[in-house]
Amino acid sequence: MKITSAEFIKSAFRMEDWVDDGKPEIAFLGRSNVGKSSLLNSLLLRKGLARTSNTPGRTQSINFFLINDGFYFVDLPGYGFAKVSKSMRADWGKMAEDYLSEREELSLSIQLVDSRYPPKPPDLMLHEWLKHHGREFVIVATKIDKLNSREMNANLKAIRSAMPGSEVIPYSSVKGNGREELWSKITSAIKKV
Ligand SMILES: Nc1nc2c(ncn2[C@@H]2O[C@H](COP(=O)(O)OP(=O)(O)OP(=O)(O)O)[C@@H](O)[C@H]2O)c(=O)[nH]1
Numbered sequence: 001m002k003i004t005s006a007e008f009i010k011s012a013f014r015m016e017d018w019v020d021d022g023k024p025e026i027a028f029l030g031r032s033n034v035g036k037s038s039l040l041n042s043l044l045l046r047k048g049l050a051r052t053s054n055t056p057g058r059t060q061s062i063n064f065f066l067i068n069d070g071f072y073f074v075d076l077p078g079y080g081f082a083k084v085s086k087s088m089r090a091d092w093g094k095m096a097e098d099y100l101s102e103r104e105e106l107s108l109s110i111q112l113v114d115s116r117y118p119p120k121p122p123d124l125m126l127h128e129w130l131k132h133h134g135r136e137f138v139i140v141a142t143k144i145d146k147l148n149s150r151e152m153n154a155n156l157k158a159i160r161s162a163m164p165g166s167e168v169i170p171y172s173s174v175k176g177n178g179r180e181e182l183w184s185k186i187t188s189a190i191k192k193v
């Protein structure tokens with residue numbers, strides 16, 4: 001897809017603040033630090049559009065980016081970050097759950113897992129949750145540039161067997177591997193709306 005425009009629209013901390021013009025949305029979901037904001041920037045070829053950081057828990061609100069004036073990328077906060085307070089974790093759960101269960105505009109959920117490790121319990125929980133709610137989703141295994149090809153094959157196999165039947169796209173936001181494949185998935189999800 002040719003990106004003609006990509007702009008940050010808003011950060012929402014409450015449901016009342018979500019955008020409401022009915023355009024389809026693509027959501028980025030996964031653990032803190034897994035690379036959600038980096039993936040979004042890599043797809044758009046805009047380095048600093050979504051803020052990335054070495055500090056897990058950087059993205060704490062739901063962030064809406066309008067692409068080509070036609071659809072949104074939605075950057076959600078990461079889960080599984082122990083350093084945030086208990087109440088904050090509860091808030092994350094509620095906010096994400098509200099979004100995932102109620103959002104009609106949500107056309108595709110992109111669930112990120114770190115390609116270096118087997119999926120962890122919260123990853124599997126989110127995965128089950130997406131299936132249970134009949135959401136269209138794709139798994140993206142991030143940071144594959146950190147693995148050699150033997151490790152990559154072994155780890156992708158482990159991810160696929162933990163999430164059987166799901167499409168898993170290996171990705172590097174640094175090198176751009178997986179970009180075309182993921183875009184074609186996004187494009188067809190938007191067309192279905
Ligand atoms: N080598 C490599 N590093 C990556 C890749 N994707 C992300 N990173 C790095 O991983 C760190 C976290 O990336 P973010 O994109 O901020 O992660 P996030 O999931 O948005 O994190 P939160 O907003 O805290 O939930 C940053 O230091 C990135 O540079 C990748 O594909 N390859």
Ligand SMILES: [Mg+2]
Pocket residue numbers: 036037038051052058059075
């Ligand atoms: Mg982020």
